[in-house]
Amino acid sequence: MIRDFEYFAPKTLKEALTLWDKYGDESKIIAGGQSLLILMRQGLVAPEYLIDIKGVSELNYIESDSKKGLRIGALTTHRTIEKSPVIQDGFIVLAEMERRLASIQTRNWGTIGGNICHADPAGDPAPVLIALNATLTTASLKGERNMAVEDFCLDYFETALEHGELLTEIQIPAAPPHTSTAYTKFNVIESDMATVGVAVSITLGSSDGICQDIRIALGAVAPTPMRAKQAEAALRGKKITDNLLKEAGEIASTEVEPISDMLASEEYRRELVRVLVRRVGKEALARAKQA
Ligand SMILES: Cc1cc2nc3c(=O)[nH]c(=O)nc-3n(C[C@H](O)[C@H](O)[C@H](O)COP(=O)(O)OP(=O)(O)OC[C@H]3O[C@@H](n4cnc5c(N)ncnc54)[C@H](O)[C@@H]3O)c2cc1C
Numbered sequence: 001m002i003r004d005f006e007y008f009a010p011k012t013l014k015e016a017l018t019l020w021d022k023y024g025d026e027s028k029i030i031a032g033g034q035s036l037l038i039l040m041r042q043g044l045v046a047p048e049y050l051i052d053i054k055g056v057s058e059l060n061y062i063e064s065d066s067k068k069g070l071r072i073g074a075l076t077t078h079r080t081i082e083k084s085p086v087i088q089d090g091f092i093v094l095a096e097m098e099r100r101l102a103s104i105q106t107r108n109w110g111t112i113g114g115n116i117c118h119a120d121p122a123g124d125p126a127p128v129l130i131a132l133n134a135t136l137t138t139a140s141l142k143g144e145r146n147m148a149v150e151d152f153c154l155d156y157f158e159t160a161l162e163h164g165e166l167l168t169e170i171q172i173p174a175a176p177p178h179t180s181t182a183y184t185k186f187n188v189i190e191s192d193m194a195t196v197g198v199a200v201s202i203t204l205g206s207s208d209g210i211c212q213d214i215r216i217a218l219g220a221v222a223p224t225p226m227r228a229k230q231a232e233a234a235l236r237g238k239k240i241t242d243n244l245l246k247e248a249g250e251i252a253s254t255e256v257e258p259i260s261d262m263l264a265s266e267e268y269r270r271e272l273v274r275v276l277v278r279r280v281g282k283e284a285l286a287r288a289k290q291a
Helices: 013-026 036-041 078-083 085-090 092-099 104-109 112-118 125-131 229-235 242-255 266-290
Strands: 006-008 027-030 049-052 062-065 069-073 135-140 143-148 153-155 166-172 179-186 196-204 211-219
Touching: 013 027, 013 049, 013 135, 013 166, 027 036, 062 085, 069 085, 078 085, 078 092, 078 104, 078 112, 085 092, 092 125, 092 179, 112 125, 112 166, 125 179, 125 196, 125 211, 179 266, 196 266, 211 229, 211 242, 211 266, 229 242, 242 266
Parallel strands: 006 049, 027 049
Antiparallel strands: 062 069, 069 166, 135 143, 135 166, 179 196, 196 211
16 A cells, blocks of 8 residues: 655756755655556555656657757656657667567656666666667756766666756767667566667778677666676677677676576576577677668
């Protein structure tokens, strides 16, 4: 049962930050409520004050600029991202990821900011955003901070947010030429959390097809989403072949720290990493050749 709480529904960021700063430890921010309400129903979280930021419309937008890249307000819903023509045109991997995240009902209410702040290591957006080299902006009454997505997630369900801070925006830089990104997750139940999620972004040299840069980001295999940096190093500066991708998958499977739970054993998760890094790498490579 949910314990009684006092409810605030600020309409501006300033108002939300003021309330959040004032009620701090006794309060919780709610956006779409798709993760928080489960915790409240289970009695794991019982705030005295609930600050509902869903009505702060200034944090709900998708803006794109060919030089600066993409900016997504933290309160943009998963469904809006999935359906956005701007994202379908220039950042298709985000739309593909969103299409497989939860059900349409959850995507209609859940926000990308809420997903990132919930910091579930099995969440879909974070590995894709890390592969896309995304950064985040947070705001408090003291001002703004910027950080890479991989620095935002500190531990299971723990983020770098400080007292009075809200996540306000996600930025994805414009990709260099011949760059493409692919993502997949293995999940047992359709539209549910990843057992393992893998995102790979590859930049190829314009004439020689050599891998100039690569980012391999993994979900559900460690306390936070992580990069497989040794596997990346095995591919960077080389002409990527299927054998090299196979080797990278094997290296990545040794870099992760998976747990065993009801979805999969530690060994099975390592095997998924081995197979999916190769498979998603192959897809990202094929896309980069067309980009
Ligand atoms: C049935 C079901 C299936 C799901 N399947 C998936 C799935 O396949 N993949 C996946 O990734 N997720 C999945 N989820 C999780 C869910 O979609 C996301 O976690 C959800 O989108 C969170 O967004 P929200 O706006 O609802 O956040 P809320 O539940 O409102 O908040 C989540 C947390 O973030 C904090 N918060 C929210 N917004 C901000 C902000 N701007 N600044 C600071 N703190 C903030 C809240 O205080 C809370 O701690 C599933 C959820 C359900 C119920």
